[in-house]
Amino acid sequence: MSGTYLGMPAFPAAAASSTQDARLRGNLRHATHTIRDKRARAVAELDDWARLRAAGAAVKDRTLRHLDHYLEQLEESVTAAGGQVHWAADAAEANALVARLVRETGEREVVKVKSMATQETELNRALAEAGISAYETDLAELIVQLGDDLPSHILVPAIHRNRGEIRDIFREQMARWGRPAPENLSDAPAELAEAARLHLREKFLTAKVGVSGANFMVADTGTLVVVESEGNGRMCLTLPETLISVVGIEKVVPTWQDLEIFLQLLPRSSTAERMNPYTSTWTGTTDGDGPRTFHLVLLDNGRTDTLADTVGRQALRCIRCSACLNVCPVYERAGGHAYGSAYPGPIGAILTPQLRGTASELDASLPYASSLCGACYEVCPVAIDIPEVLVHLRERVVQGGRVTRRGVKTVLKPAKGHAAERAAMRAAGFAFDHPGVLRTGQRLAARTRRLHPRRLPGPGRAWTDTRDLPPVPAESFRDWWRRTRGEERTT
Amino acid sequence: MRVALFVTCINDTLYPDTGRAVITLLERLGVEVGFPVEQSCCGQPQFNTGYRHLTEPLVHRFDRAFADYDYVITPSGSCAAMVRDNYPRIAARARDEGRAGRELARAAASAVPKTYELTEFLVDVLKVTDVGAYYPHTVTYHPTCHGLRMLGLGDRPRRLLEHVRGLELRELPGAEECCGFGGTFAVKNPAVSAAMGADKARAVRETGAEAVCTVDNSCLMHIGGTLRRQGAAARPVHIAEILAATEADAREDAREPARARATEGSRR
Ligand code: SF4
Numbered sequence: 001m002s003g004t005y006l007g008m009p010a011f012p013a014a015a016a017s018s019t020q021d022a023r024l025r026g027n028l029r030h031a032t033h034t035i036r037d038k039r040a041r042a043v044a045e046l047d048d049w050a051r052l053r054a055a056g057a058a059v060k061d062r063t064l065r066h067l068d069h070y071l072e073q074l075e076e077s078v079t080a081a082g083g084q085v086h087w088a089a090d091a092a093e094a095n096a097l098v099a100r101l102v103r104e105t106g107e108r109e110v111v112k113v114k115s116m117a118t119q120e121t122e123l124n125r126a127l128a129e130a131g132i133s134a135y136e137t138d139l140a141e142l143i144v145q146l147g148d149d150l151p152s153h154i155l156v157p158a159i160h161r162n163r164g165e166i167r168d169i170f171r172e173q174m175a176r177w178g179r180p181a182p183e184n185l186s187d188a189p190a191e192l193a194e195a196a197r198l199h200l201r202e203k204f205l206t207a208k209v210g211v212s213g214a215n216f217m218v219a220d221t222g223t224l225v226v227v228e229s230e231g232n233g234r235m236c237l238t239l240p241e242t243l244i245s246v247v248g249i250e251k252v253v254p255t256w257q258d259l260e261i262f263l264q265l266l267p268r269s270s271t272a273e274r275m276n277p278y279t280s281t282w283t284g285t286t287d288g289d290g291p292r293t294f295h296l297v298l299l300d301n302g303r304t305d306t307l308a309d310t311v312g313r314q315a316l317r318c319i320r321c322s323a324c325l326n327v328c329p330v331y332e333r334a335g336g337h338a339y340g341s342a343y344p345g346p347i348g349a350i351l352t353p354q355l356r357g358t359a360s361e362l363d364a365s366l367p368y369a370s371s372l373c374g375a376c377y378e379v380c381p382v383a384i385d386i387p388e389v390l391v392h393l394r395e396r397v398v399q400g401g402r403v404t405r406r407g408v409k410t411v412l413k414p415a416k417g418h419a420a421e422r423a424a425m426r427a428a429g430f431a432f433d434h435p436g437v438l439r440t441g442q443r444l445a446a447r448t449r450r451l452h453p454r455r456l457p458g459p460g461r462a463w464t465d466t467r468d469l470p471p472v473p474a475e476s477f478r479d480w481w482r483r484t485r486g487e488e489r490t491t
Numbered sequence: 492m493r494v495a496l497f498v499t500c501i502n503d504t505l506y507p508d509t510g511r512a513v514i515t516l517l518e519r520l521g522v523e524v525g526f527p528v529e530q531s532c533c534g535q536p537q538f539n540t541g542y543r544h545l546t547e548p549l550v551h552r553f554d555r556a557f558a559d560y561d562y563v564i565t566p567s568g569s570c571a572a573m574v575r576d577n578y579p580r581i582a583a584r585a586r587d588e589g590r591a592g593r594e595l596a597r598a599a600a601s602a603v604p605k606t607y608e609l610t611e612f613l614v615d616v617l618k619v620t621d622v623g624a625y626y627p628h629t630v631t632y633h634p635t636c637h638g639l640r641m642l643g644l645g646d647r648p649r650r651l652l653e654h655v656r657g658l659e660l661r662e663l664p665g666a667e668e669c670c671g672f673g674g675t676f677a678v679k680n681p682a683v684s685a686a687m688g689a690d691k692a693r694a695v696r697e698t699g700a701e702a703v704c705t706v707d708n709s710c711l712m713h714i715g716g717t718l719r720r721q722g723a724a725a726r727p728v729h730i731a732e733i734l735a736a737t738e739a740d741a742r743e744d745a746r747e748p749a750r751a752r753a754t755e756g757s758r759r
Contacts, residue, residue: 016682025686310587329669333686369680371673371687372539373636388580394541425537429545432500432531433552442504462678466685467716470505477498477507481526 005122005150005340010365014338021335027162028332036326038272039379046268056265057383059258060250060317064307070219070252071298077222081284083294088246089406090301095126098211098244101295102132105242107208113226113233114138115213116320117246117299119151119342120355123211134211135177135203137232139196146173152336152344154322155270160335163187174199200232210240210291214247215319216262217296219254223283224296227266227276237280243291248299250307250316262319265381269321302355308404311392315350317382324376324386330369339366346376350389357405358397364415367393398422435478442476449474495525495560497553497606499567500532506708512735513566513609516624519735520617524564529556535573540675543581547595550578554598562616563606566731568638568706571608576641578602608638609731610647610706620650625738627657630728631700633691633714635707636669648706648730655733657741661698665690672713688717695725702728 008014018024043049063070075085088094094117102110110127112118112134124134124145136145143158144151147169151157158166167187174181179199185191212233216225224245226233237243253259267276285294307313325331325345336344340362341352349366358364367390376386396403398421400412414422431437449472463469475483494517498510517524533553534546553574557563565571578599586592613619632652638644652660671677671687678684691714695703701724705711708729715727 012680012682015680019682019686329671329687330680330683333683367541368676369683371636371669371671371676371684373669373673374640375636375667375669378640391539391541391543394539395543396541398541399544421540422542425540425542425545428532429537429542429548432534433548435528435531438500438531445504462681463716465681466720467688467713468719469716470712472505473507475507477503477510478526478528480507480511481528485526 005342008337008340008362010361011334011338011340011369012365014340015330015334015369018335018338019333023162024160024335025333027160028335031156031159032326032328032332035272036323039269039323039326042268042272042274043379045274046264052261052264053381053383055261056319056381057317059253059261060382061314063252063254063258064250064313064316067249067252067307070254071249073219074217074222074252075298077220078284078294078296079222081222082286083222083284083296086295086297088297088299088301091121091299092126094121094246094297094299094301095123097297098123098246099127099130099132101242101244102127102209102211103130105209105293107132107242109133109135109203109207110209110211110244111135111137111203111207111236111240112141113210113212113236114141114157114228115211115246116154116342117213117248118211120248120301121246121299123246135200135207137200137203137236138228139193139230139232142196142200143169146170146177150337151342153325154320154343154345154347155325156322160337163189163192166192170195170199178202204232204235204239207236207240209242209244210236212237212243212245214245214251215266216259217247217252218256218259219252221256221283223256223281225259226278226280227263228278228280229271229273229276231278234278234280237282238290240291242293242295243282244295244297246297246299248301249303250318266319266321269319269323269379269381302357304407305404306351306354308409309354312350312354312389314384315347315354315389317384318347318351319382320347321381323379323381324384327375327379328370329373329375330371334369339369346370346386346390347384350384350386350393353393353396357403358393358412358415361417364397367391367397439476439478443479445472446474446476446479492522492562493525493560494522494562494564495527495557497530497533497557497563497565497570498526499565499570501709501712502566505712506729509566509708509729509731512729512731513564516622516731516735517564519737520613520619520622522617525560527556527559533570533573535570535577536674538573538577538581543584546577546581547585547591550581550595550598550602553578554602557602557605561605562612563602564609564612565606566609566706566729567708568608568635568642568644569709571606571611572637572641574602574606608642608644608706610644610651611642613651613734614647621654622651622734624655624734624736625657625741626655626733626736627741628702629659629661629698629700630702630704630733631661631663631695631698631725632666632730633663633670633695633703633705633710634666635705635710638706639667644706651730651734652704655736656738658733661700663698663703664694666694670710670714672710674709677713684713685717688713689721692717692721692723696721696723698725700725702726702733704728704730704733706730
């Protein structure tokens with residue numbers, strides 16, 4: 001694994017190898033089951049959870065319907081409070097903007113608060129190309145960065161690593177990036193955390209530029225909000241002279257009153273806490289307190305196009321809590337890297353093919369990376385019907401249809417490689433709509449039942465490699481009915 | 492009360508015993524059951540794979556086939572959920588696309604309220620939990636995802652099983668986790684599907700139960716196929732077949748072990 005998503009294989013191929021990795025499976029099973037049980041308990045404490053969830057979904061939907069209005073309001077309030085607002089249509093624009101803003105400060109180093117938006121744009125890589133070093137300060141992001149790895153979880157990017165692996169990474173890599181790991185570092189969590197603390201302290205105290213995302217932006221006051229557990233965010237948001245925040249445009253909420261709903265939904269869903277340890281809010285700049293310069297980069301990168309799709313747009317409600325990952329049986333076994341983007345798990349399977357489109361083999365395979373078991377929908381704090389969107393996107397892959405790309409409505413062609421399936425589905429559809437044909441097929445199968453093998457060649461192996469086939473019965477139900485109950489009514 | 496069986500395409504073709512069990516059970520409870528042969532498939536395989544338009548004729552067919560009935564009973568949580576959740580959606584989407592939405596909406600509106608998964612019909616409509624069944628075996632129950640989360644079957648199947656004489660219910664660890672079938676998921680993502688199936692099969696084996704039971708044969712085909720490949724003794728059995736079984740069946744099985752084995756064989 002080396003830090004980029006480019007050229008990754010389609011989901012089934014990636015998952016075919018990751019499911020064989022016993023250590024990864026063990027790490028993920030342990031971590032996801034622990035957090036999923038804790039979340040269930042934290043949510044069960046509130047008897048108005050269902051109403052909070054409905055309110056969260058409704059606020060997001062209403063805000064998204066009037067997104068243009070709230071974004072302009074936000075720009076006005078941020079500007080009035082002393083911030084500068086920039087608009088980025090895509091990842092390249094956002095990265096170029098941030099690189100330019102950093103360069104204008106004369107600095108060559110930035111400290112980063114954990115941020116999904118900058119993982120999405122692969123900002124660190126772009127900054128490195130511009131000669132700027134970006135230091136991740138969230139513990140798990142640090143582990144990922146030191147290991148030249150990719151994040152595999154929204155909340156715990158290094159969830160695929162266990163303590164022993166983390167100790168090895170710290171021992172081998174910390175020195176390259178700054179303060180080395182202490183001699184004789186063990187894999188005790190407290191020692192690992194202390195090593196990270198010492199390593200990071202140096203960065204916090206010297207960095208002049210901080211880069212963050214935001215969990216929410218309040219339109220009417222121009223306030224940005226970051227919720228976190230470690231306190232590294234608070235350091236990056238307050239110590240540097242310049243703060244640059246890259247935030248997806250869907251993160252806006254109209255008022256503080258709306259924010260109140262999400263500050264209840266998010267911690268319980270993500271870390272199973274009643275309240276997260278640190279909630280930082282800032283409004284523009286304040287003399288003598290915190291960064292003197294504040295830039296807000298508003299990132300579109302496919303979001304407006306997603307908004308144009310009436311079924312798919314609900315994905316924009318997402319508050320990145322990662323509850324859907326933690327309950328997903330597919331994520332638990334395939335691991336986050338198989339999803340090939342910053343957004344793994346169920347939310348990634350519906351968000352990535354909308355933000356990036358379905359042109360690549362990987363992106364077209366994502367809507368199928370689900371058994372449609374519905375566990376994600378059940379836990380989602382903003383009630384995103386992920387199975388509904390998955391099926392909708394499957395339709396887009398196999399049939400094509402109308403989509404919006406960079407603001408322009410176009411008609412998508414069906415993806416390649418589905419011709420045989422399409423023919424089979426049509427044939428089945430025909431048989432099901434002509435029960436006479438169906439019955440002939442059933443009788444043929446019944447007559448040849450002694451010949452049916454338990455293992456199939458070719459594509460059928462996908463089933464029979466691990467599972468026996470059921471034998472075909474001597475007589476279908478409808479033939480039995482006709483034989484024993486007589487009287488057939490015809491179509 | 493005119494009641495029809497919607498047997499589903501997979502039961503019709505591969506698991507006719509399940510269809511027969513529903514008939515036996517309902518008739519024993521004094522319900523006369525019809526089987527309109529115009530019925531075929533609810534359209535779920537096509538719909539869930541992305542071929543929504545191909546399911547539209549099947550919505551109409553479903554409506555036509557069951558037009559004369561007050562209740563449509565199906566031994567499949569997932570097919571019942573397809574009708575209830577997705578038929579109205581299919582109609583709404585057709586309307587958005589400016590095509591025959593009204594006809595589909597009418598078909599969906601007539602199909603949705605009368606379609607019941609078997610255990611729902613027993614508990615909610617017939618208001619029985621003791622169906623007079625006898626099944627002298629240890630059984631573990633896997634709540635299928637669509638039954639659990641889309642239909643919200645809750646404890647209905649469990650209440651029915653608890654009243655079956657001779658049956659000892661064994662708790663299935665991680666019961667609410669998906670078995671990994673997922674329709675075409677099983678062949679499009681075989682590695683993950685098999686990994687999930689292996690974990691489910693292990694949980695079933697750990698219970699030591701003789702049989703694993705669900706409200707859906709599609710999941711059972713996957714779980715049972717995995718168990719059998721692993722050489723496990725636990726056999727898959729649809730809940731309808733447990734609820735249909737009586738003391739008389741058990742005596743007959745004891746007299747004719749060969750026949751009992753043959754029946755069991757066809758279940759695997
Ligand atoms: S989709 Fe829902 S559950 Fe998943 S990360 Fe987003 S808000 Fe959380």
